[in-house]
Amino acid sequence: MAPLVDRKKESKNNFLVNIGILIDPLENSQIKEWAFIVKDSLQKELSGLFPQFTWELSILERHDFPKALPKDPLTLLEFGSDIKIENNYDFLLVLTSLPLKARFSQGINAVPSSMLETAIISLSKIFECDKEGIKKISAINLIKHVLGHLWGLDHNESSVMKPRKSWCNEQTLDWNSEEKNQIEDFLNDVADPRVEETDSTKSTFLFYLRVLIKEGPSLLRDIIFFRSWRMFLNLGRFTAATAVSIIFLFLSAEAWEMGAAIQSRWLDYILLLVIIASTLSLYFGQNLHGIGQSDKMKEQAVRSRIILIGTLFVGMVSFWLNLLFISFIIINFLPEKVISGWAGLGNSDLPVFHFSKLMATFGILASSVGGNLEEEQDIKAVLIYTEET
Numbered sequence: 012m013a014p015l016v017d018r019k020k021e022s023k024n025n026f027l028v029n030i031g032i033l034i035d036p037l038e039n040s041q042i043k044e045w046a047f048i049v050k051d052s053l054q055k056e057l058s059g060l061f062p063q064f065t066w067e068l069s070i071l072e073r074h075d076f077p078k079a080l081p082k083d084p085l086t087l088l089e090f091g092s093d094i095k096i097e098n099n100y101d102f103l104l105v106l107t108s109l110p111l112k113a114r115f116s117q118g119i120n121a122v123p124s125s126m127l128e129t130a131i132i133s134l135s136k137i138f139e140c141d142k143e144g145i146k147k148i149s150a151i152n153l154i155k156h157v158l159g160h161l162w163g164l165d166h167n168e169s170s171v172m173k174p175r176k177s178w179c180n181e182q183t184l185d186w187n188s189e190e191k192n193q194i195e196d197f198l199n200d201v202a203d204p205r206v207e208e209t210d211s212t213k214s215t216f217l218f219y220l221r222v223l224i225k226e227g228p229s230l231l232r233d234i235i236f237f238r239s240w241r242m243f244l245n246l247g248r249f250t251a252a253t254a255v256s257i258i259f260l261f262l263s264a265e266a267w268e269m270g271a272a273i274q275s276r277w278l279d280y281i282l283l284l285v286i287i288a289s290t291l292s293l294y295f296g297q298n299l300h301g302i303g304q305s306d307k308m309k310e311q312a313v314r315s316r317i318i319l320i321g322t323l324f325v326g327m328v329s330f331w332l333n334l335l336f337i338s339f340i341i342i343n344f345l346p347e348k349v350i351s352g353w354a355g356l357g358n359s360d361l362p363v364f365h366f367s368k369l370m371a372t373f374g375i376l377a378s379s380v381g382g383n384l385e386e387e388q389d390i391k392a393v394l395i396y397t398e399e400t
């Protein structure tokens with residue numbers, strides 16, 4: 012294992028930020044040359060923009076790169092994130108000259124994952140820019156956009172953070188001053204010693220606990236502001252399975268009868284159980300526990316895993332809230348007399364909210380089965396990708 016860096020004492024109290032650039036030397040002769048170009052330009056730019064940090068960029072060559080074509084960003088992200096953790100990099104850029112496989116959009120240049128602090132960058136479209144001189148500028152602009160995402164920035168029309176279809180550009184693009192401040196705050200957090208550098212506990216449980224105590228608020232922020240809330244919009248089969256099962260439930264008298272028999276208090280417990288069980292069923296059913304497996308006792312690996320399961324959980328809760336809303340509307344449209352008859356309620360009032368809750372809970376149950384039908388890779392990508400750009 013590489014020796015841990017004592018960040019605090021590094022070069023005259025400047026915090027050290029180290030970025031790895033990972034390439035497959037067998038890809039072609041161009042890629043090595045470009046790795047050096049990227050390393051030198053970034054080193055110069057970042058040291059100029061953020062002199063308060065010591066920037067250490069290094070090129071890493073690996074011969075065991077995943078070889079399948081087109082390059083799948085998801086496979087490369089998992090491959091890269093393990094290497095990042097092994098080598099104690101703060102961030103890792105995986106550079107390739109080959110095209111990337113697009114999942115949610117068309118023709119992509121790069122896929123950053125702020126969760127894994129790793130980004131995949133393909134230069135294949137940059138190589139098609141018409142003038143030789145603008146290739147280098149375009150490549151660095153693209154990489155700055157991607158680094159911006161790794162450092163917590165969102166899109167912005169007036170800086171390098173503007174999303175673009177083509178990155179061919181003669182002009183050097185930059186972060187604006189507000190974004191630079193945000194980056195500085197973000198990097199100051201990263202430069203803090205990691206849990207494994209200050210703590211020598213051998214117990215996995217204690218290690219998780221220390222990470223939770225140290226990183227709690229930032230973990231929560233990542234989970235809530237990540238795409239958990241709209242996770243299911245990207246998962247077609249998952250949502251379809253839920254919709255179909257809910258329609259059948261609405262049309263079956265047994266479901267209504269059962270709803271009338273379950274007490275509201277019990278329904279709350281059942282709901283909590285169902286949400287936890289379906290989160291775990293997706294997590295293990297889709298092999299998500301394999302992410303960050305290379306080293307269990309590294310803060311970054313533990314962080315990724317907590318964010319992953321937290322995001323799934325919040326995604327499930329938000330999905331349930333959506334189903335509750337839809338069920339509530341549908342029940343209000345159905346003739347009350349028929350439903351009361353099905354539920355065996357006689358002439359007493361129909362508890363609309365109770366039945367909406369019940370239907371939404373059944374929906375979640377169905378969805379966790381449907382979710383496991385979804386391609387494993389797509390669920391992983393929805394959770395891990397920050398974007399396809």
Ligand SMILES: [Zn+2]
Binds near residue numbers: 156174398
């Ligand atoms: Zn972007």
